[in-house]
Amino acid sequence: MSPTATLTPPENSETLVPVSIDTPDLGSHIEVFDGSFRPLASGVGSLTLMLPNGYYKARFKAGDRSADLLFEVEDTPVALQGPALKFSSPIPLTNTSNNHEFQYGPSRDLASKPPIAALGIGGGVFIFARDSKQQYQQPPAGPAQWQGLCISNSKHVHVFDVDSNSNDSIVPSNGFASVKLDLDPGLYFLEQPDCVHPQMVLKLPFVVCEGWCTHIYVDSKDACQPGSPSMPANATQRVLDLGGAAMVMLRLGASPHLDEEVARLSEIARQGLMRSVEAVSARELDEMLEGRREFPMLGLYAAHVMLGRPEPDWIKVGRITQHLERWLGSRHPDVDVLLALCARHGLATRAPTLTLWPPLLAATWELAIANGIKPGDFDARGDWQRQYRVGGSMWSCLYAPKHLADLAAGRRARKPSLLGPGRKSGEIVEAAKSILEAMPQLASDPSASWKRNLTTALKNPDPDRPPFEQAVRRRVLDLLDDEHENVSLGDIGRHVDSLAQQFQVPSEDVGEVIDKLAQKMRD
């Protein structure tokens, strides 16, 4: 379906009438249905089509809001105007459902103030965390949402505690906390301990580029209280929704004020990408292609919108990517992945060496995985962090143990796995089976004491282990417990492989898990 569509005239050659539909937001998605509820055409921002006499429905979507408008087509051209949809946004924005003056004003004021600390030079970050359900000048209902909020670097080492160093810009009675810092260009994480399992942290990656200030806006959501991974009835608290954060990038030295229109378009585009709804209009794309709109995050979303189409236009993706590279100057993992992809499609872009990982957008990470694009430094690439990636978030958020820095350091010193790198799925089964069966103790063990050993060794779960390992433990225990199946070593290898595919775990990590299982069988 395209923004402009002409329907095939019905057999009785009814007259077709022009219909034009516009929306106040350029990024609003429009879809038109006929009386049999069949989708006829769709577009973003505006839609022109020819329709025969009849009743129709136009559906408008922006962010988390949608609205329907029934209309009729008779003999004369029809011009429809869709509604301005008040979607919700982590950024305080006018005409959104969760905006408050007492948060909107401070978000703009604080963004324009000088940084409170210089932890580096060249770039900066502005963080505005809020709870849109907080009432004006009321005591907060529970613990502060930004408790434990901090920034760590790409090695997962803490560099700044937001909640203890930003006293002047934390106003609990109005539900917001803010900080602005100078930082070196690079990859960072905004992170916070999980409210249920404080030994785990949720980590939102962000990038600081030379000459740019990255703005991060986070709203709050209901979450369960400590003591249960499943929410107890009537016991919730408000926590920051890092996975639902919004980001924009503004040039340092230019106006520090967030352009309302651009922020709104970026938000609609971001939420569209999150919901797999096209939300970048043809006009915006054109402006992006011409390089007239210097808005990196919108550019990233636009590139992904095009890559999500059945037949991506690589020329256009390449042009946007080149603009992004020109604007941002310094390394950005998402732009690097796009550049590498464009180079593979024969476009005259350089193929960069990926040094920062992970990309901000989960979609970029998926593209990298699907296309075998990996950072140059194998040990630093952090592919193993995939085990900690949060499902369902549009960002490459991680949910990982607090001591991820130690784990990351440990990864660099680890022994090579018996399984070796770069194994494909089917090979893992065979390799795992041969590793396990090659153990003489097991091969000559008619009483299958390895099963007992393994059951005993796996008895107690270790919450510190990555989710994949936890799932393997549970699966192996279930297999060993199956009285009807005489579980073989090959079966275990097959199931580990199946889980590895679901968790998207690289073969090196599968090898480590297999090694550990083998060790437990021997012991």
Added chain:
Amino acid sequence: MAFNDHFAVLLGINLYPGLRNLDGPENDIDAFHDWLRDPAGGNVEPKNIQVIKSTHFPPAAIPNDANPQERAFISCLDKLVRDPARNWLSRVGKRLYIYMAGHGFTAGSVINDPALFSAVAQNGDTAHIAGYRYASKIANAGFFDEIVLVMDCCQDVLKASQVVDPTWSPPDRNKLKDVRVLQAYGAPRGQAAFEREETPGGPKRGFFSKVFIEALRTAKADQSNGYVTGATLHDQIAQLWSDRYLAETGYQPQILTPGGFDIQLVARGPVPAAGNGAHAVTFVVNPPIPAGSTVDVTSTPNTPPVISMPASAVTPQVLQLGYYKAVLTTTNRVYRFEVNGVDPVEVRL
């Protein structure tokens, strides 16, 4: 005569030594069990109903020893779909009910992939029963023509974890497209399910189970066939939930009806004359009502009305799915509306 070809597996977990105990699931399972055996309800042959509850097992001191686990659920399924030699059967019956209540979660980015924590779940062990994945496997094997999957549990999104595919693997007969699967989830993705005492000091019940079973008993029949269907059940649940829990929970439970022909759950009342796909529409005409005016409803512009009735004496009408325009003649009052078979329609002029 009870249905011999309807079957049910009911699973209620109250005791979670590694999490937090619940009080409602077993009560909910009991209530659904009652409805299933009721001749005016599910009317299922009692011997076809298998029940797994926490109280069927000795209490466990530590999470690792807790029951029921996934194995118990698999054993019930095996009894249904395998012969004594453990060969897979071909067709087993017309309908299978699967009802699960307890703690639950979802993960990943799939919208409907709920899982019930098994009793052994604890920090570091998300042992679970992947409800929808089981239903899909059963459907795909073609054991039943219809599956009713009900899960009254939270669907918190566990962050880096996954709902894992069951190891239980019946034959893949590619029957999924032919089997009608009705899914009813007490909480949509990312939301909590709740339980509460019905009366002070009384037994606790899950909000959703209470509404679901009540809706089964009170939902209207589809006028086209005289059966409570997935769609009419959905409407009744929406109505009951709106009245009782919508303000408190902020969400509507998810009822996903099968595509194509809807599932016919319970026969109720005489079958009216309306054709397939017809749905009731009510009309309200606000005063003043000009003398002699009529309410005219058209399905296409510039065509004769499909309904024309005196504005002073409007009555409920039956309309096919589609878009319509109602006008109050002699005035400029217009109401465009949609009959989609899901949302109740009230035309106000």
